[in-house]
Amino acid sequence: MNLSVKHLLLVISAALNSLLTAQSPAQAYKVNGVYGGGKMIVVKDGIIQFVGKKLPADRFPDAEVTRLKSWVYPGFIDAHCHFYYYGLGKAECNLVGCNSEAEMLERVKVWAAANPEGWILGRGWDQNRWPGKTFPDRRVYDSLFPNRPMLLKRVDGHAVLINDAARRSARFNTDTTIDGGEIIRRDGRYTGLLVDNASEPLRAAVPPPPRSIQEKALLTAAQDCLEAGLTGICDAGLPHTVIRLMDSLQRAGFLPLRISAMIEPTPASKAAYMFSNNDPVLSPWLRTGAVKYYLDGALGSRGACLKEDYCDRIGHRGMLLIRPEQFDSACQEAARYGFQVCVHAIGDSANRFALDIMKKRMPAEGRWRIEHAQVVDTADFFRFAAPQRIIPSVQPTHFTSDIPWAEERLCSHRMEGAYAYKTLLNQAGILPLGTDFPVEGISPLATYRAAVFRSLDGKAPAQRYMKDALTPDEAIRGMTEWAAYASRLDGTGVIKPGAAADLVFLSADLRRSKQEDIPAIRIRTMTDGQWRTP
Numbered sequence: 001m002n003l004s005v006k007h008l009l010l011v012i013s014a015a016l017n018s019l020l021t022a023q024s025p026a027q028a029y030k031v032n033g034v035y036g037g038g039k040m041i042v043v044k045d046g047i048i049q050f051v052g053k054k055l056p057a058d059r060f061p062d063a064e065v066t067r068l069k070s071w072v073y074p075g076f077i078d079a080h081c082h083f084y085y086y087g088l089g090k091a092e093c094n095l096v097g098c099n100s101e102a103e104m105l106e107r108v109k110v111w112a113a114a115n116p117e118g119w120i121l122g123r124g125w126d127q128n129r130w131p132g133k134t135f136p137d138r139r140v141y142d143s144l145f146p147n148r149p150m151l152l153k154r155v156d157g158h159a160v161l162i163n164d165a166a167r168r169s170a171r172f173n174t175d176t177t178i179d180g181g182e183i184i185r186r187d188g189r190y191t192g193l194l195v196d197n198a199s200e201p202l203r204a205a206v207p208p209p210p211r212s213i214q215e216k217a218l219l220t221a222a223q224d225c226l227e228a229g230l231t232g233i234c235d236a237g238l239p240h241t242v243i244r245l246m247d248s249l250q251r252a253g254f255l256p257l258r259i260s261a262m263i264e265p266t267p268a269s270k271a272a273y274m275f276s277n278n279d280p281v282l283s284p285w286l287r288t289g290a291v292k293y294y295l296d297g298a299l300g301s302r303g304a305c306l307k308e309d310y311c312d313r314i315g316h317r318g319m320l321l322i323r324p325e326q327f328d329s330a331c332q333e334a335a336r337y338g339f340q341v342c343v344h345a346i347g348d349s350a351n352r353f354a355l356d357i358m359k360k361r362m363p364a365e366g367r368w369r370i371e372h373a374q375v376v377d378t379a380d381f382f383r384f385a386a387p388q389r390i391i392p393s394v395q396p397t398h399f400t401s402d403i404p405w406a407e408e409r410l411c412s413h414r415m416e417g418a419y420a421y422k423t424l425l426n427q428a429g430i431l432p433l434g435t436d437f438p439v440e441g442i443s444p445l446a447t448y449r450a451a452v453f454r455s456l457d458g459k460a461p462a463q464r465y466m467k468d469a470l471t472p473d474e475a476i477r478g479m480t481e482w483a484a485y486a487s488r489l490d491g492t493g494v495i496k497p498g499a500a501a502d503l504v505f506l507s508a509d510l511r512r513s514k515q516e517d518i519p520a521i522r523i524r525t526m527t528d529g530q531w532r533t534p
Helices: 005-023 083-089 101-114 139-144 164-170 197-205 211-228 240-251 267-274 324-336 348-361 378-384 396-410 421-428 444-452 463-468 472-479 481-486 515-520
Strands: 027-030 040-044 047-052 064-067 071-074 076-081 120-125 150-154 159-162 181-186 189-196 230-238 258-263 281-283 286-294 340-345 369-372 391-393 503-506 523-527
Touching (some): 076 444, 076 472, 083 230, 101 150, 181 197, 189 197, 211 523, 230 240, 230 523, 240 258, 240 286, 324 340, 348 378, 378 421, 391 421, 396 444, 472 481
Parallel strands (some): 120 150, 230 258
Antiparallel strands (some): 150 159, 181 189, 281 286
């Protein structure tokens, strides 16, 4: 592997920790406060041994006591992200935050010059930030890169812009009709913009990265997670080859991060993990046992499937990416093999289909999940509740990103059921929180701010949106205990004797911090009782 110095240090640290753990005495940490109560926490052999007000010396006579001016919380868990693809994206052209198509073009030109070989790949553009909010066009890219293929993914990953060299490389027919996909035209002219399933032939044409790049992507993503205070993640859809690579790296002492991996529903990945009848817990660090489906696309690219027309595109209601009868069969298959079903549903129509089918097919204690549950008909909220509770897995920073334009798409009458986190919690009794990174930023502290204050810029949102804000404790449970439950990372997400010593040490008490002070909070991260950040 070609590792950076940071990654090499991580490897050395992991190796030393594995050698020292068995012989190490109990480590006692006296802190300003432990989430749940007490000011003392004792860790040994990767497990929390004691939490309380005062160290019981008779139980831990040889404990090494360290005083830290910190507040201790369970390690944060991102219940829905794209960990592997985030790592790969670090090597691509970063288009996040572009305020115009012209700025996007300049970034692509700079990146292409610095990386003169292979496909031009990028991610993060968002036309909703641009004047006129118009999708980009391939014409200028065709002239700049006539023979070099290019694929630029929208921030949500549900739309791509390609040039003609990419079309030729994929032998893609722009006059074809694709179920669950759209080829965007302007005045009848093909623009190079492909939405949802229409983009799949182009994605498939991109050469796969070599193993060295895959390893670097995983190590980079792991280090970024640990530095952000994440001790666990749920990766929302992976091929079996990547899961096996994760397993091999973790067994070799790398990736000291708990990972719950949803498999993508391809025949090869199902054969490797669903049909094999193997234990879904591959190691203390990695588990499978869940399968990810997409019912619709994203609101930002107007692919979310709505019951009524988009308010800013009359006659268009988005699209389903899989027919309801196909999803019904998929749910029956997953139930037969004991797999957890996790389905992407953004629009109110997609959420209705998901609830209809999952309620009918989910076995007891299936922990089946609707990912995003972003726009829900108010008449459907009660259906998340028990019996046969369907877990809504949401991302609070989607609200802060989308709110400047969401009402234009949905009209005011549908906003009542959009980004309705408190309402979902009241029905389901549980609300795991994630970020969907790299669609949003990786920080769990930003997730907390977006959930509690419904803002990331210090400005208060319209008062009507505050009814769906979470309390500080609800937000923290969403990033710890509830995220662990929904991701089946059992034994994590809590601070109690017997739980894994996956912890974050914060320089301030998060629950009592003002919104504007949260970005300055310093983080130290521990997994398995070992420090992973300075």
